[in-house]
Structures are given as C-alpha cells and as structure tokens.
Amino acid sequence: MKNGEKLVIVGCSGSGGPAAMLAKKLMPEVDITVIRKEEFFIVR
Amino acid sequence: MAGLATGQSIVVADKMLESAGIKVVQDEVTKVDPVNKTVTVAEGRVFSYDKLFLATGASAIMPPIEGKDLAGVMTLRGLPDAEKIKSYIAERNAVNIVFIGAGFISMEVASLLVENMERKLNVSIVEFMNRPLPLMLDKDMADVVQAYLEEKGLKIFTGEKAEKIVGNGKVDGVLLGSGKKLDADLVFINVGARANVELAEQIGLEMGRFGIKVNKYQETSNPDILAGGDCVEKINFITKKPTPGRLRGPAVMQGRLAAKRLAGYDIEFPGVLDAGGCKMFDMTVSATGFSEERAAEEGFQSVCATVDSRSKHVMIPGMKPWKIKLIFDKKTRKLIGGQIVSHAVAPAKEIDAVTAFILAGKTIEELTTFTCACNPDISSEPSAEPITVAAEQALQKLKL
Numbered sequence A: 001m002k003n004g005e006k007l008v009i010v011g012c013s014g015s016g017g018p019a020a021m022l023a024k025k026l027m028p029e030v031d032i033t034v035i036r037k038e039e040f041f042i043v044r
Numbered sequence B: 001m002a003g004l005a006t007g008q009s010i011v012v013a014d015k016m017l018e019s020a021g022i023k024v025v026q027d028e029v030t031k032v033d034p035v036n037k038t039v040t041v042a043e044g045r046v047f048s049y050d051k052l053f054l055a056t057g058a059s060a061i062m063p064p065i066e067g068k069d070l071a072g073v074m075t076l077r078g079l080p081d082a083e084k085i086k087s088y089i090a091e092r093n094a095v096n097i098v099f100i101g102a103g104f105i106s107m108e109v110a111s112l113l114v115e116n117m118e119r120k121l122n123v124s125i126v127e128f129m130n131r132p133l134p135l136m137l138d139k140d141m142a143d144v145v146q147a148y149l150e151e152k153g154l155k156i157f158t159g160e161k162a163e164k165i166v167g168n169g170k171v172d173g174v175l176l177g178s179g180k181k182l183d184a185d186l187v188f189i190n191v192g193a194r195a196n197v198e199l200a201e202q203i204g205l206e207m208g209r210f211g212i213k214v215n216k217y218q219e220t221s222n223p224d225i226l227a228g229g230d231c232v233e234k235i236n237f238i239t240k241k242p243t244p245g246r247l248r249g250p251a252v253m254q255g256r257l258a259a260k261r262l263a264g265y266d267i268e269f270p271g272v273l274d275a276g277g278c279k280m281f282d283m284t285v286s287a288t289g290f291s292e293e294r295a296a297e298e299g300f301q302s303v304c305a306t307v308d309s310r311s312k313h314v315m316i317p318g319m320k321p322w323k324i325k326l327i328f329d330k331k332t333r334k335l336i337g338g339q340i341v342s343h344a345v346a347p348a349k350e351i352d353a354v355t356a357f358i359l360a361g362k363t364i365e366e367l368t369t370f371t372c373a374c375n376p377d378i379s380s381e382p383s384a385e386p387i388t389v390a391a392e393q394a395l396q397k398l399k400l
Helices: A016-026 B014-019 B079-092 B104-116 B139-151 B198-203 B248-262 B292-297 B346-360 B386-399
Strands: A006-010 A031-036 B023-026 B029-033 B038-041 B046-048 B051-054 B058-060 B096-100 B122-127 B155-158 B162-168 B170-176 B181-183 B186-189 B193-195 B225-227 B276-280 B283-289 B302-310 B321-329 B335-342
Touching (some): A016 A031, A016 B014, B029 B198, B079 B186, B096 B104, B104 B139, B139 B155, B139 B321, B139 B335, B170 B186, B225 B248, B283 B346, B292 B302, B292 B321, B302 B386, B335 B346, B346 B386
Parallel strands (some): A006 A031, B096 B122, B122 B155
Antiparallel strands (some): B029 B038, B162 B170, B170 B181, B276 B283
C-alpha cells in the first residue's frame, strides 16, 4: 500500500487486531481503521 | 472463566491500537460496496477504503436439539459469554452442569469450574464420539485423560448422544440416547463453530466449504479485499485439502501475514496442522497434525509409537510423567502427527518440535538422531528422549 492510502479492517477475531498492529508498524503512513461490533476484541 | 484474570486484562485494549495511530470504531458493518470501495456501518457512517481486511470470525454452532432455547443453555466464544455463564451459575446457585461435546473448550471450562468453585459441582460431559478431545487424541491417549478427569470427579459419558434438553422455561435436565437423564441447572454446548461469512457473501466473494476462499497471501477473489482467521477456509498442510482450522494460532498468523502482504512482502501461508493445547487441572494435552484415526480417514497407512517420558531426570524431586504418541506415514516415512498427555505443563510444548518436524518433512530415520537440550531439571535423560525413542520404535515396527 502507498502512503496516505486507507486500510479498513472489519471484525475482531484473532486476526483483526494483529493485522492492524503489524500493518501500522510496517506502513506507518497508511490510514488504518478497525471496525468491530463487539464491545471487546475477542481472545481465548 | 477461572477468575484468574480480569476481562479487561485479556482483551486487546482500544488504547493500545489508538496509541499506535489506529482508529477504532465500535459499530456493525452492514454493507460493503466493492465497486465504490466503501464500508457502511449501522449508524450510517461511510468509510472509504483502498484495501479491506475481513476478520469477521466465527460463531458457536447451536445444534438443532429440542430444548436449546431454554434459559440456562449456553455456548462460549468470547468474554461476554464467559461473564454470562459465571453470572448465571452464581445467581441460580447452579450445581448440576452438563457439557454437550467434549472438545477442548468444554474440558477446560469443566475443570476450571470444578477447581475454582467453592461449592461442590456435579459436572457431566456428554460426547458422541468414543473419547474426550476426539479431534486431538486417539482413544489410547484419550483413555489416560478420561481416567484422570474421572478421578477428579468429572462424569464423562462417551458414545452418547444428547437427544433432548428438558425443562419448563429453564433447563432442568438432558436426556441421552441411552435413556439416561442427567440433572442440569446449566447446559453448556460446545460442538464447533461456523465461519461468519454474511458480509463476504453480500460482497460476492468466492466461498469455500468452510469459509471465505483465500490464496496463500490471504487475498480473496476481489483483489482489494483480504481475509483471515476463523472466517476463512484453511488448507491442511499435509493433504493440501480445505479444512476449517478455526484456532487462534493461525488466525493471528494470517492477520499478520495479510499485513505483510499489504506492505509488499511475498510470504506464503503454509497451511494448518490444527496444533493446539488444553489444560485440565494439572494435566496438559497438546496435539498437532493427524491422529492415527484421522490419518486412516485421509487414506494414510500409518506406523505409530507411544513413549512414556519424564519431565525431569528420574532422581530429581518433582518429576512428573508424560506421554507422547507420534504418527508416521508408512509410505513416505514422514512424521504426520503427534499427541502429548502430560502431568507437567512444560513437556506439552514439545509438540512445537513435532510441528516443526512435520513442516520440515522429517522422516523416521532422521528423527532417530534428534538430540534435545538436556538438563536434569528440565528434561528426561538423553537416553529417554521420547521423540527419538518413538522414532526408533517406529523404525523397528517397519522391520517386523
């Protein structure tokens, strides 16, 4: 992705949080939004 | 469930994401427009995207059993479910608890409840298959677990079908296929999960038998949409066939892999081995790859070896026994599965070595020279290293 582009992550399974965190680390200039319906991120 | 950690302490805090510069929106996505590349949430806000990652997870399956809608019939996927179960048990002073399905969630919750409740509980577990943890263990290994749990007071009914949940407004029992009735103040159903794919279907993404179809880079049939975790269909590493693979390990790795793909890396997801662990009281179970039974179902002729081992050298105080079973493909001689049942926690992680060997395609012969890190306090004696001994046993079986 290029600087300034938008990444939207839908959901909070075990995948959504790690995807967001690493994407921000690897691409600090990408605009990242996580949208989830649950009150919490799900963990086991 | 054990009350050992607060709810807040076990979730990914919004603050962690927000302080990294990620925006967090708590709302339900109701529509994705893949042409205009927008996402709409329930309250009406619209978000545009260049790339979209779907991580919509899975939901517990509620089987079509009579009585499933009675108060006191529950499933567990996340923290809110755990809180609901704990409140129900406390408010109703529940004593009789019946678990339907003897998968790892049932077994862990059952043991945690017995271990942590002040009052004595009457816990029963009903499993249709002939053993507890049927997706992880073969019968010979599961028998050890069952005997241990029965000693701890759990009642385990294998080869039994829960025919009907009975009660008047709220549950008061479970009727089994054999005609036996179990008293129940709470029924906990754990018979698997189903991928949440409604949004993906609405977008028109290609679907597999077990969820959203993705390639080795987590890309869906739409080049701007990636997906990962419980909502996608996995590929089994050994057979290369589709599989549900709904475990947290691959979910996390697939999320991180998707991020790497978006950042320009070409790293492929190797497939899943369904490696997992389960702790019940002081017993820890772990498994990876195929069981002997599953290998047969997949058409493999296997050669297996089971070895008893020790968590420390035999003369060291505190030594605990553990047991490993390895499954090899007779034709290629490659390792294809492993199971560990241990009375200490640490040896159960030796399953990761088994996973690594499967991924590396290691054979019986190669494993006969495997050398473990060894110390009297942390391992068995080198001469009793169970992976090596199991490989030697398999080698001998092939000569017979």
